[in-house]
Amino acid sequence: MVWSDGSPVAEADLLVLDVTEGESNVPHGLRTDAQGKFAINGYTGQKLILEARSNRRYVPSANGPQPMERTEKARITLERPTETVRLVITKLR
Numbered sequence: 001m002v003w004s005d006g007s008p009v010a011e012a013d014l015l016v017l018d019v020t021e022g023e024s025n026v027p028h029g030l031r032t033d034a035q036g037k038f039a040i041n042g043y044t045g046q047k048l049i050l051e052a053r054s055n056r057r058y059v060p061s062a063n064g065p066q067p068m069e070r071t072e073k074a075r076i077t078l079e080r081p082t083e084t085v086r087l088v089i090t091k092l093r
Contacts, residue, residue, distance in 0.1 A: 001036040001052055001071075004090045008036030009054055012089070016040060017049040019075075042078045050074045052087050 001009040011034070015027040032038045032052075042048065054069035071087045 001032045001038065001087045001089065004088055008032075008034070009052070009089055010034045010036060011055045012036065012052050013055070014038055014050060014052045014087075018046065019049055020045070020047045040078075044078055044080070046078045048076050048078070050076065050085065050087060052089060054089050054091075 001012050001014070003009055009032060012032045014030040014032065016030060017023075017025075017027050030038050030040070040048070050071070051073045052071045056069060069089050069092050071089050074085065074087060076085060
């Protein structure tokens with residue numbers, strides 16, 4: 001997991017939905033390490049939706065709630081026991 005400038009997002013929250021057998025509404029949570037890396041144990045052909053949120057604190061604003069820094073939802077199908085997925089979060093402030 002990286003910021004848009006390529007630096008790692010340490011201790012970001014990652015939500016994982018298994019949609020192999022249809023839509024799921026029960027997410028599994030993970031957290032990235034200090035280098036922004038994470039591991040998912042799965043199987044070949046498993047279909048997942050990934051969405052990550054930064055670890056930066058919410059900052060109240062006079063203009064109302066600010067959006068949470070997060071990735072777009074990524075749909076992936078696991079093809080190998082070890083593969084790399086790059087998720088990018090854009091800093092909002």
